[in-house]
Amino acid sequence: MGMMLTLFQLLNKVCIRILKSKHFGLRYFLGIEFARNKEGILLHQRKYALELIPDVGLAGSKPVHAPVELNQKLTTVTYDDHLGLNDDSLLEDPGAYQRLIGILLYLTITRPDIFFTVQSLSQFMQAPKYSHMKATLRVVRYIKQSPDLGILMSVAESTQLKAYCDADWVACPNTRKSVTSYLVQFDNSLILWKSKKQSTISREAEYRSLASTVA
Structure with missing residues (x-):
């Protein structure tokens, strides 16, 4: 690790001298933004989150302050059939649900506050219902309330x-x-x-x- 760091610093100095440039450090990588301040480095996905909100039609929606409703229990179709419940049907396009869950799973890289909820919702990807999509869209509304939250790597x-x-x-x-x-x-x-x-x-x-x- 020490040798790799030394080689990087040497290469950085050569590039700065030859190209007459400045090294400002990593700012953006694979959808993750890096913001430096006196407390450390904040890893967040604000741009990624803000692009998601209009993509799912929630640009004009009201933000919420929690990613999941209190005491909410999501069930499978098999569970509903066993209890004779038929007020919650399967989604006509399960692919839309699966894509949205995939996007939210990527957001959990810097958003541990939504990890539990998204992990729970990902269990229904094979046969998602309308209640599952409603709960997933609530997560997006929660993200809208604070799109720049992330992880601080303290100094x-x-x-x-x-x-x-x-x-x-x-x-x-x-x-x-x-x-x-x-x-x-x-x-x-x-x-x-x-x-x-x-x-x-x-x-x-x-x-x-x-x-x-x-x-």
Whole structure:
């Protein structure tokens, strides 16, 4: 790593001298923007998010302050059929839902605040219903409220590693499985986060969540 950095610095000096240019650092890469300030480097996808909003017809919509409705439980068609529910039909164009989920998954690179919701919605890509699309569009309205949120990579000199985990017991109404969520911080910088269904049904959901975090 040290040798690569030295070679980069040498190449940078040569280019500046020959081309009479200046090096301002990385600003934009694959839809991710890098903004430097005295606190560190902010990684965000503001441009990517702002382009998404009119693409899905929500340019004139009202922003919301949460990516998901309180106590909302999304179900599969199989689950609805089992309970005799028929007030929520399949989407005529599942491809539109699948494309939107793909875009939102890419946004989670710098938006851990929507990761849990998008991960949950991605489970219905095979047979999405109108309720799933409505919930997905709500995520876009939430993004509209704060399109420039991102991850700050702090310049503070610290080596403290912190991890947080939790579990939502029997969170999935379709499988009765619990959901594990965790995040890891290095100093004040968020470096890892994940949310997934547990592989087994267990009353010890919190212990399994802790085990996944430290594994």
